[in-house]
Amino acid sequence: MIKNNNQKIMKKMIKNSLLNHKARSLMTIFAIILTCIMLTSVFTISMSMLKSMEHTTAMQVGSSAHGGFKFLTEDQVDELKDHHLIKSYGVSTVIGLIEDKRLIRRSIEIRTMDSNYMKDSFVEVEGSFPHWIP
Numbered sequence: 001m002i003k004n005n006n007q008k009i010m011k012k013m014i015k016n017s018l019l020n021h022k023a024r025s026l027m028t029i030f031a032i033i034l035t036c037i038m039l040t041s042v043f044t045i046s047m048s049m050l051k052s053m054e055h056t057t058a059m060q061v062g063s064s065a066h067g068g069f070k071f072l073t074e075d076q077v078d079e080l081k082d083h084h085l086i087k088s089y090g091v092s093t094v095i096g097l098i099e100d101k102r103l104i105r106r107s108i109e110i111r112t113m114d115s116n117y118m119k120d121s122f123v124e125v126e127g128s129f130p131h132w133i134p
Contacts, residue, residue: 058122065090065120090117 058064098108
């Protein structure tokens with residue numbers, strides 16, 4: 001690119017153009033500001049909707065955990081919880097099932113949960129936890 005010394009002339013032309021076409025310049029600035037606001041709003045709303053859909057799906061599934069295991073022994077639980085890829089874990093044990101003819105293909109589980117499992121399963125308890133003495 002060939003360099004030339006026309007910066008003074010360019011600045012003068014830009015200044016004259018802005019001063020002679022004030023309405024057009026104001027509309028251009030206004031359009032740029034509105035475009036920035038619109039893009040920011042669309043991005044914010046779409047991210048909010050995505051988080052809301054993820055939370056709704058987790059609520060429908062019943063847990064925000066990324067994985068679950070059933071029918072594990074204590075040794076298997078100890079081996080899994082010490083794995084380097086496991087960040088947090090919760091343990092739940094099904095104590096029993098309640099079945100009744102009036103429930104029509106619905107069963108009720110009675111289970112114990114630790115605090116991590118309760119947090120991942122969206123369980124909120126008011127008051128204090130019962131103290132379990134084995």
